[in-house]
Amino acid sequence: MGRTSKDKRDVYYRLAKENGWRARSAFKLLQLDEEFQLFQGVTRAVDLCAAPGSWSQVLSQKIGGQGSGHVVAVDLQAMAPLPGVLQIQGDITQLSTAKEIIQHFEGCPADLVVCDGAPDVTGLHDVDEYMQAQLLLAALNIATHVLKPGGCFVAKIFRGRDVTLIYSQLRVFFSSVLCAKPRSSRNSSIEAFAVCQGYDPPAGFLPDLTKPLLDHSYDFNQLDGPTRIIVPFVTCGDLSSYDSDRSYPLDLEDGSEYKYTPPTQPPISPPYQEACTLKKKGRLAKEIRPQDCPISTADAMPQ
Ligand code: SAM
Numbered sequence: 001m002g003r004t005s006k007d008k009r010d011v012y013y014r015l016a017k018e019n020g021w022r023a024r025s026a027f028k029l030l031q032l033d034e035e036f037q038l039f040q041g042v043t044r045a046v047d048l049c050a051a052p053g054s055w056s057q058v059l060s061q062k063i064g065g066q067g068s069g070h071v072v073a074v075d076l077q078a079m080a081p082l083p084g085v086l087q088i089q090g091d092i093t094q095l096s097t098a099k100e101i102i103q104h105f106e107g108c109p110a111d112l113v114v115c116d117g118a119p120d121v122t123g124l125h126d127v128d129e130y131m132q133a134q135l136l137l138a139a140l141n142i143a144t145h146v147l148k149p150g151g152c153f154v155a156k157i158f159r160g161r162d163v164t165l166i167y168s169q170l171r172v173f174f175s176s177v178l179c180a181k182p183r184s185s186r187n188s189s190i191e192a193f194a195v196c197q198g199y200d201p202p203a204g205f206l207p208d209l210t211k212p213l214l215d216h217s218y219d220f221n222q223l224d225g226p227t228r229i230i231v232p233f234v235t236c237g238d239l240s241s242y243d244s245d246r247s248y249p250l251d252l253e254d255g256s257e258y259k260y261t262p263p264t265q266p267p268i269s270p271p272y273q274e275a276c277t278l279k280k281k282g283r284l285a286k287e288i289r290p291q292d293c294p295i296s297t298a299d300a301m302p303q
Contacts, residue, residue: 003260008250011242012184016054017261022080024184025116026054027237028193029154031182035236036195038152039063042111044070046101046146048092048139049117051075052267053082059114060084072104080268092117093138098209102145109148115139115155118191125190129160136166136194143199144173144207151199158190166194167229175200177229183237186244192233 007014012024021027033039039062047056050073059071060082073079074088074097081087086104090097092115117139119131136155143153153174157163163179170177175198185191201207242248250258270276278284 004250004258007258007260009247010244011246011248012244014250014261015242017263020264021054021057022052022263022265023054026058027184028116028182029055029058029114031184031237031241032154032180032193032195033058033062034238035180035234036152036178036197038112038154038195042152044105044108044110045072045112045114046105046110046142047071047073047085048113048115048142049075049135050087051077051079052265053079053085055114055116056082056085059112072101072110074101077267077271078269080265092142093134095209098138098142098145101142102209105146109151110146111148111151113139113143113147113151113153115153117156125160129158129162132156132158133162133166137169140170140173141207141209144201144205145209147199149199153194153196153199155194155196157192157194159192160190164229167231170194170196171229171231173201173205174198177231178234179231180234180236183235183239183241184244188245194231195234 007017010024012027016022016024016026019026029038039059042063045059045063047059050056053073056071056073056079063070071085072088073082073085074090074092076089076091078089079087088097088100090100092098092101115136117132117135119128119135121128136157139155140153143151147153153170157166157179159179167177167179174196176196178195179192180195181187181192185193275284
């Protein structure tokens with residue numbers, strides 16, 4: 001009962017499992033591609049904030065047959081391996097991770113950089129938007145080092161109060177910037193995707209990892225006149241496709257009997273693992289007694 005209720009509530013969650021995708025997010029990238037032909041001519045791509053890996057699955061299938069290293073996937077979390085995908089575990093806001101990614105593309109730049117990064121949301125909108133913007137800017141900074149001219153950058157954004165500043169910064173580097181909302185992304189979520197095509201940095205621009213792209217002292221209210229960029233907003237995904245905010249009956253396809261599908265690839269070491277173990281033992285949110293600890297005090301004593 002508990003297991004099927006999420007299938008009923010979230011049709012894309014259910015379809016992801018049935019189609020072998022590791023996460024429902026796969027449909028977001030597929031619907032963005034339907035609208036913008038993101039994968040056309042792409043042979044090398046970077047998937048930033050990739051775990052559990054459904055975007056990497058899509059990328060390796062769409063630009064597949066290219067061999068290992070043509071898709072580089074990066075995340076803070078460990079990710080189960082995927083054929084043809086080279087994985088880097090690290091924080092994209094850290095110089096060491098950025099350098100590792102950039103090194104991989106030296107002499108052979110990428111056609112596409114995608115970033116579905118999301119911070120752990122706090123519910124405090126300003127904080128969440130700020131953290132999201134930091135991830136996007138870290139991703140953009142990496143993109144400026146690895147993208148070939150004409151390349152494409154797609155990144156999750158939160159459409160908050162200061163999103164105009166982000167659009168303006170993106171327009172400095174790309175000839176076309178759009179805000180896209182795939183049908184599989186819930187209307188109730190402020191999430192959308194910046195689709196930036198035609199990488200064309202300003203003349204004389206030299207990518208520099210030491211310079212943050214976000215100037216913290218910037219006064220957002222100054223964005224006026226030509227500096228205030230309004231980008232087109234596009235919804236994508238066929239209108240007849242499933243609405244991610246609706247609940248669907250479990251026999252939605254052809255009336256055949258519904259069968260529960262387990263997740264394609266459960267996370268291999270999620271940050272909530274300890275909480276799951278405690279819950280199984282009925283000890284979540286209860287005091288942990290010394291005898292519940294994996295190493296007892298006696299074991300820890302020097303011999
Ligand atoms: N696109 C993925 C997929 O299709 O499976 C889902 C990505 S999930 C919505 C967001 C991911 O962002 C999480 O796996 C999280 O670990 C990652 N993330 C958040 N902050 C990060 C950071 N600073 N560096 C690297 N990854 C980060």
